[in-house]
Amino acid sequence: MEPADTLRFALHDRIHDAEVGPAHVPLALLGEFQKDVSEFLRGSRKEIDPAEVPVAIGQGSLVIAASGLLAAASLWADVAQLQNPSALGLIDPKRAAVVERWQAAARRNPHRSYRVVGKDGTPVVRVSAESDFRNQIEAIWVAVEKYVEGMVVDWGGASKANVHVRVQGGKVLIIATSQQLLADEERNRLYRPALLRVSAEENLKTGDLRNLNLLSFEADRPGWDEAAFNELVQKGTQDWGDAPDNWLEELRSGNG
Structure with missing residues (x-):
């Protein structure tokens, strides 16, 4: 049984009348899917380093199971949001871009579909020719x-x-x-x-x-000159040394 902090990413397709799986997958498609999974896990905040995430290749369709994700709070929040296709614009933009690519690929190829399966084994994201994931919040x-x-x-x-x-x-x-x-x-x-x-x-x-x-x-940025900074602080202290302690409050109140 897989740990509770695991996400399974599955790609379903048929190529040359054969189901795509670990024993039958074009190298380019494998590389593309691996890149998409890495980008989805990393997101814009880079709270996950895909190089440090243990993965396993599952049987059946092309499946990548990533574990050790318990602390990735924004990842799980985004996965939950994706249960509503219209919420695509509310999640991390890097993850949204991955789902948009999956949606475009599924519409080009009726055999292609994607799934993300959550902690309890229930698919939480299904992308197919029939789904309608769109980013309704356009990038500005x-x-x-x-x-x-x-x-x-x-x-x-x-x-x-x-x-x-x-x-x-x-x-x-x-x-x-x-x-x-x-x-x-x-x-x-x-x-x-x-x-x-x-x-x-x-x-x-x-x-x-x-x-x-x-x-x-x-021009190159000037280096930090601590002596010059201290000189400015000393000069400012002398110039403002006679100001009363409450002068700023009086100024803001209009009574100064």
């Missing part, structure tokens, strides 16, 4: 200007110039730019840390960025 993208800090790992381009920047966490952002901006850059930025000012579109739900464009390379 807004135009922003931001600073991006990371390591420049590549730049240039024969026709379309861009800069590749590896940011904290290992993700590489591809930032469009102009050949002229790179040509005018006096410093060799390659394989060096850099601070870049970019324009982009930011997802208000996930914080993801898209359509990044380089505006400029910025």
